[in-house]
Each structure stands twice: as structure tokens, then as C-alpha cells.
Amino acid sequence: MFALVDGNNFYVSCERVFRPSLVGRPVIVLSNNDGCAIARSNEAKALGVRMGHPWFQCKDFERDHGLVALSANFALYGDMSERMMVVASSYAPRQEIYSIDESFLDFTGVPGDLVVMCRDMRARILQWVGIPCGVGIGPTKTLAKLANYISKTTERKPGSYPQKLGQVCHLGAISQDELHAVFAATDVGEVWGVGKRIGAQLREGGVSTVLDLVRLDASTVRRHFSVVLEKTVRELQGTQCIEVDDQPAPKQQIMVSRSFGHAVTKGRDLATAITEYTSRAAEKLRGQGSAAGAIVVFIRTSPFRKDDPQYSATVTVPLLRPTADSALLATSAIAGLRGIYKAGFKYAKAGVMLVDLQSTDMQQGELDFDALETPPGHDREVDQGVSGSALTCHQSGQRGRAKLMSAMDAVNGRYGRGSLKLAGAGLEIDRKGWAMKQERRTPQYTTCWGDIAVVRA
Amino acid sequence: MYSISQANSSTDGPPTPVPVVAVDAAWVKSLLGSVQAGFPSPAEDHGVERIDLNKELIKHPQATFLMRVRGASMREAGIDDGDVVLVDRAIKPSHGHVVVAVVDGEFTVKRLWKRGSNLKLQAANPTYPDILPRDGQTVEVWGVVTTAIKSMIV
Numbered sequence: 001m002f003a004l005v006d007g008n009n010f011y012v013s014c015e016r017v018f019r020p021s022l023v024g025r026p027v028i029v030l031s032n033n034d035g036c037a038i039a040r041s042n043e044a045k046a047l048g049v050r051m052g053h054p055w056f057q058c059k060d061f062e063r064d065h066g067l068v069a070l071s072a073n074f075a076l077y078g079d080m081s082e083r084m085m086v087v088a089s090s091y092a093p094r095q096e097i098y099s100i101d102e103s104f105l106d107f108t109g110v111p112g113d114l115v116v117m118c119r120d121m122r123a124r125i126l127q128w129v130g131i132p133c134g135v136g137i138g139p140t141k142t143l144a145k146l147a148n149y150i151s152k153t154t155e156r157k158p159g160s161y162p163q164k165l166g167q168v169c170h171l172g173a174i175s176q177d178e179l180h181a182v183f184a185a186t187d188v189g190e191v192w193g194v195g196k197r198i199g200a201q202l203r204e205g206g207v208s209t210v211l212d213l214v215r216l217d218a219s220t221v222r223r224h225f226s227v228v229l230e231k232t233v234r235e236l237q238g239t240q241c242i243e244v245d246d247q248p249a250p251k252q253q254i255m256v257s258r259s260f261g262h263a264v265t266k267g268r269d270l271a272t273a274i275t276e277y278t279s280r281a282a283e284k285l286r287g288q289g290s291a292a293g294a295i296v297v298f299i300r301t302s303p304f305r306k307d308d309p310q311y312s313a314t315v316t317v318p319l320l321r322p323t324a325d326s327a328l329l330a331t332s333a334i335a336g337l338r339g340i341y342k343a344g345f346k347y348a349k350a351g352v353m354l355v356d357l358q359s360t361d362m363q364q365g366e367l368d369f370d371a372l373e374t375p376p377g378h379d380r381e382v383d384q385g386v387s388g389s390a391l392t393c394h395q396s397g398q399r400g401r402a403k404l405m406s407a408m409d410a411v412n413g414r415y416g417r418g419s420l421k422l423a424g425a426g427l428e429i430d431r432k433g434w435a436m437k438q439e440r441r442t443p444q445y446t447t448c449w450g451d452i453a454v455v456r457a
Numbered sequence: 458m459y460s461i462s463q464a465n466s467s468t469d470g471p472p473t474p475v476p477v478v479a480v481d482a483a484w485v486k487s488l489l490g491s492v493q494a495g496f497p498s499p500a501e502d503h504g505v506e507r508i509d510l511n512k513e514l515i516k517h518p519q520a521t522f523l524m525r526v527r528g529a530s531m532r533e534a535g536i537d538d539g540d541v542v543l544v545d546r547a548i549k550p551s552h553g554h555v556v557v558a559v560v561d562g563e564f565t566v567k568r569l570w571k572r573g574s575n576l577k578l579q580a581a582n583p584t585y586p587d588i589l590p591r592d593g594q595t596v597e598v599w600g601v602v603t604t605a606i607k608s609m610i611v
Contacts, residue, residue, distance in 0.1 A: 020563075086518075087519050128546050446522065452525050453564060
């Protein structure tokens with residue numbers, strides 16, 4: 001059995017831990033440059049604020065309904081995510097972190113009532129970290145993901161599903177009739193991996209609910225759609241067949257993490273792993289035409305080796321400007337790793353997550369002061385027509401890098417993943433500080449000494 | 458940064474080229490963890506480490522948060538204006554604990570007084586009133602204060 005644990009309206013919930021006065025009020029978190037809504041409280045959803053709703057269109061809600069809009073605070077979200085993930089990881093032998101606020105727990109071989117265990121886990125995460133979660137349980141990841149959706153929807157819209165499925169929903173523990181009723185009440189578009197386009201095609205063909213989809217013959221699905229959708233159907237029917245690499249990517253971030261085959265103790269080996277994961281993540285990032293505004297790096301020991309000293313840490317490294325450049329991202333990730341690595345621990349898992357994603361065609365240009373300090377011949381060799389001005393030099397450098405990156409992706413696409421790799425982390429560029437517009441950012445309560453919350457005495 | 462020298466400095470004739478690699482010493486040290494001294498140490502696995510305040514003071518790292526105190530209502534409990542408190546949300550609050558509570562959406566630090574279902578928040582300073590939840594007012598305990606850090610003027 002798998003469980004998917006997912007923080008409710010995660011960014012908003014993180015903000016509310018330190019500003020309890022926001023509880024019960026409509027709150028949204030805005031993307032970089034305060035562009036559009038990337039997280040909404042239930043109250044904001046009820047007002048009609050959509051995901052990706054541009055901020056300038058929401059201003060009426062601020063005036064008329066007291067909507068509170070905050071700038072994204074990824075340093076806070078990265079730290080709260082780590083706390084939540086570590087608490088969840090102590091409940092199952094294997095955990096796979098899927099996104100900043102979601103992880104799959106693999107309960108294979110675990111005895112006992114999973115619903116009771118997961119209710120306990122949910123209560124502990126809420127009590128210890130302050131984040132309310134939804135937990136979905138099912139025999140496959142696709143069913144666990146669907147169960148998670150049902151657990152949250154039941155809580156948010158009472159009456160949409162039987163009340164007992166709220167907060168913790170176990171689709172493997174209800175009767176066949178109940179399961180079919182739940183499937184029939186759920187839109188096909190809510191299934192993991194069924195995007196807008198495929199959803200529309202399915203509906204055209206008369207497949208509008210999950211029940212309709214489950215009843216399709218898997219091989220027919222393969223003929224009419226794809227192997228990917230066939231796997232989805234098989235998973236809904238209860239057969240495990242989605243591997244980690246087949247999983248649909250999370251929407252708002254790109255995540256690459258692995259458990260190590262054997263414990264890793266050396267920082268050098270961790271650095272190699274982090275560099276490799278960052279390259280993979282950057283490749284996915286470029287594949288979807290995005291750039292990342294920050295990178296989250298985490299390392300941890302195994303909570304199941306109870307005799308070993310335990311350590312886990314996460315760091316969020318903000319980037320000076322959003323980038324999709326593997327080398328810049330890897331350098332930043334290694335700089336982050338350097339800050340959290342401690343010798344003397346047996347590391348079991350590490351990962352990177354690219355967050356604060358935005359499309360590359362709407363990136364902001366800016367004067368690059370680093371370029372002024374660039375050693376002669378460094379960036380310039382990629383462009384013959386150097387004019388001497390820092391800005392031109394930087395822009396040509398960017399063009400060159402973009403070419404380099406797409407060449408790298410092409411080689412890896414043709415000769416297999418990892419054919420062409422970054423040579424470790426040779427560059428030493430620390431990119432600190434947020435250069436972007438973040439007028440409404442809350443303090444970095446958990447990662448900056450000067451920013452900790454104030455309590456009245 | 459390391460600079461490599463000496464090796465050839467006393468010899469006559471042209472110096473042999475020495476590979477020079479820019480290395481950040483602190484980073485290398487952090488990566489290596491322990492320095493190889495040439496022979497194995499029998500005590501390697503039981504290394505003596507400097508006391509780590511995080512380890513001593515924070516029992517539940519995932520549940521512990523820091524807050525800065527403003528105000529004088531807890532003076533007689535040893536918590537002064539400007540102190541930093543460690544707040545552990547994993548500890549079940551009970552009578553007598555110093556807690557961070559949420560009153561009308563704001564954080565306040567007080568001593569929890571709890572008898573049966575009666576609850577109040579006591580100040581540790583006679584010039585401040587206790588807080589008794591009024592009808593309909595919710596008082597929520599956010600976490601239990603385990604430690605106060607008081608920085609002296611130096």
C-alpha cells in the first residue's frame with residue numbers, strides 16, 4: 001500500500017503558522033515578481049481566485065473581501081517542508097519525496113491499521129509543524145494520489161464524498177460499491193497524469209468520470225491513446241506499473257531525489273550526487289521551457305537505522321535571477337550543500353528541488369554586475385563580437401549558455417541520459433539575495449536569526 | 458586558499474613545475490571530516506566531539522521554533538525583553554509550563570494555569586494582568602517554551 005501525504009494549501013499554511021491572525025481569512029501567495037497566485041487558502045478559493053490568477057486582477061478582492069496577498073517566501077517553505085517530510089518519513093520504511101509538499105510512503109510489509117497510523121501521522125504533522133495535511137492511501141500510487149484528492153475535497157466541500165473519507169482516505173479499505181460510487185463522483189481530469197488535453201479527448205469519447213476510465217480495456221486505451229494512459233488505467237484498476245521515472249512531474253516544482261543503495265558518508269560523494277540530480281532536474285526544467293528562481297537541497301540519514309546518529313537538513317538557495325543553466329544551478333546547489341553538510345553521519349537520501357518556476361519567455365533582463373568581474377575570456381569566448389559593455393557581454397554569454405545547454409540536452413537525448421555531464425562543481429559563484437520584486441514577503445522566520453517571530457510578554 | 462611553495466625553493470636550477478589548484482580550505486576540511494593521520498585510530502567510531510547546543514537544547518528538531526520576546530510580563534520567570542525562546546510544539550502543554558499562546562491572533566508568552574477545564578495565562582510580573590479567556594474567545598497553546606537565551610551586553 002502507498003500513501004500520499006500532501007500539505008493543504010501548503011504555502012498559505014506555512015504563512016499561517018507564524019501569523020495565526022491569517023487563519024480563517026482569504027490568503028494567497030504570489031509567484032515571483034508578485035505576478036500571479038500560486039497558492040490559495042480555502043477562503044480565497046471560495047472567493048473565486050483561480051490558480052495562476054494574475055495579481056492585478058485580484059486587487060478588487062483585496063479591497064472588497066479583505067484578501068491578503070503575500071510574496072512567496074521559499075526559504076520558509078523549504079524549511080517547513082523538511083520538517084513535515086521528516087515527521088512523515090518516520091511512519092513508513094520508504095519515503096519518496098514527490099514535491100515540496102507531497103511525499104509517497106510505501107507501507108509494503110507494514111502490519112497494522114493504515115488508517116489509524118495515517119490519522120496519527122496527520123495529527124503529529126499538524127501538532128509539531130503546524131501544517132494540515134490530506135492523506136490518500138491506495139494499492140498503487142495513482143490510487144493513493146486520487147485518494148488524496150478525495151480526502152481534501154471531502155474536507156473542503158462537505159457532502160461531495162462520504163464524510164469518513166475526509167482528511168485520511170483509504171481506497172483499499174472500502175467496499176467495491178463504495179469505491180465505484182466514489183469513482184463515479186470524480187471527474188476524469190482529477191486522475192494523476194490526465195492533463196487538460198487528454199481529459200478533453202476522453203470526455204469527447206464519452207469518458208467523463210474516473211469510473212468510465214477504470215472500465216475501459218487497458219489495451220484499447222493503449223491503441224487509442226498511449227502507453228502512458230494505459231499504465232494509468234492499470235494503476236486505477238489496482239495493478240502497480242508506474243515507475244519513478246514515468247511519474248507525471250509535479251506542477252510547480254521539479255524534484256529529483258534518490259535513496260542511496262548504501263550509506264554515504266563523504267561530502268564529496270554527496271556533492272557528486274547533488275550535481276547529478278541538479279543536472280537531471282535542470283534538463284526537465286529546460287524541457288518544459290521554464291527557469292527556476294530558487295533551488296532546495298536536502299540530505300538526511302535513515303530514521304529506520306535507529307542506532308545511527310540522526311541528521312537531516314534542508315537549505316533553500318535563492319538565485320540572483322531565474323535560470324535554467326545546469327552549471328549555475330549545480331554551483332548554487334553545491335554552495336547550499338556546503339552549508340548543511342556535517343561529517344560523521346551515514347546519509348541515506350539526498351535530493352534537489354527546483355522551485356519558483358517561471359516560463360523563460362517572460363524573464364526579466366537586468367544589468368549583470370557579476371559580468372564586470374568576469375575574468376577575461378571567460379564569457380567572451382562564446383561570442384566573437386564583444387562590445388565591451390557588461391550588459392552586452394552578459395547577454396551574449398546567456399545566448400551562448402542557452403546554446404550550450406540545448407546542445408547538452410540533445411546529446412543526452414541521443415546517446416542516453418548522462419552521456420554529457422557537468423564536471424562537478426568547478427565554478428565558485430554564490431548567488432545570494434532576491435533581486436526580484438517581493439513587496440509582500442514575510443520574514444524568514446526559521447532560517448534567519450534577525451527574522452524570527454516576535455512574541456509579546 | 459592554499460599556496461604551494463617551499464618544495465623547490467632551496468634547490469638551484471629551474472624549479473620543477475608544481476601543479477597549483479585553487480582550493481577552499483574550509484570546504485575541503487568539511488568534506489574530509491577527519492584528517493588521515495597516517496595510522497588507524499582505535500577510537501575512530503567514538504570520536505569526542507565539542508558540545509553541540511542544538512543537540513543539548515532541542516529534543517524535537519522538527520517541532521522546535523525560535524521566537525524573540527518583547528515586553529516585561531515574564532520578568533520574574535527569568536524571561537526578559539529581547540530574550541530568544543526555544544518553543545517546542547511536540548511537548549504536551551500542562552499546568553505550570555511556560556507557553557507561547559495565540560490570543561486574538563497574536564503570540565504571547567505566559568505561564569499556563571490549568572485545573573480541569575479551567576485555563577488561564579499567568580504573567581510573571583505583578584504589574585501585568587492574567588489572561589482569562591472571555592466567552593467565545595479562543596486561546597490556543599502554540600508551543601511550550603523549553604529554554605530562554607539571554608544575551609549579555611559585551
